Amino acid sequence: MGPVANALVTGGARRVGAAIARELAARGARLAIHYHRSEPAARALAAELGGVAVCADQTDAAQVERALGEAWDALGSLDLVVANAATFRRTPLDGLSEADFDEQVGVNLKGPFLWCLAAGRRMKARGAGCLVNVSCASTRRPWADHVPYAAAKAGVEGMTLALARALAPAVRVNAVAPGPVLLPEGSDGAQAARAAAATLLGRVGRPEDVARAVAFLAESPYITGQVLAVDGGMGIR
Ligand SMILES: NC(=O)c1ccc[n+]([C@@H]2O[C@H](COP(=O)([O-])OP(=O)(O)OC[C@H]3O[C@@H](n4cnc5c(N)ncnc54)[C@H](OP(=O)(O)O)[C@@H]3O)[C@@H](O)[C@H]2O)c1
16 A cells, blocks of 8 residues: 555544654545544544544444444544554553453454454455554563553454454555653652653653654555554554
8 A cells, every 4th residue: 555545544533643643644634533532632633634534432343443443434434543543541450340341341352353343344345454452562571560450451463463364465454563652641750750751762752753654554565464553663662
């Protein structure tokens, strides 16, 4: 695939997802911005980029299928889906519950799975397409108080490789694994310093670093089944 014509970015209204949407739009793509709760931001970005906004709770297969269909129909088809939406919160072992696990794995693994399945089947039938999942560099250096999150993101990487085989040769499937590029809202200076110190480059990255890697994978016709770390060297620190 050369330049991306039509793309859906999940969780595209804000933060890293919005940077990915802007990068793809700057390269000429028409965008579908998926959102869950950020409707005003999604509609504003879609209007700015000349795209559409679609809503789904990605833990619900029917909602994902409907939203994917809306995006597909609005843009004529999709040649790229970026499964970016996720949730991130501390779940220390003391007090960690089955509900915590179900929530983290539901949003962070089942969610991307549902998007990939819905989009991958349509792309395979059409004979072309590309999926990019957003994992996390912490799969190689997991945090002790994020066990369900680590399990989910490692699952995303395994799923990426399996789907690359299942959907070849029509559909390429890759992932990016960001390091710290945008700290959770409310993070303080000490957290930023710890995040920077966890990398080889000694600094927090930017959402645009992830966006460029997503675009690179989308535009590289001979790459499939890969996980590209965009982590300032955190994974080998
Ligand atoms: N930020 C970083 O430094 C960093 C580091 C490593 C990996 N990553 C990965 O990069 C991606 C983007 O990071 P981020 O920090 O921008 O993410 P984020 O702000 O935590 O979440 C992105 C979006 O996910 C959507 N979302 C959450 N629960 C959902 C649900 N049940 N159904 C559908 N959508 C849901 C939300 O959309 P609404 O706002 O519309 O509700 C949210 O805005 C994530 O996959 C993250 O794990 C980020």
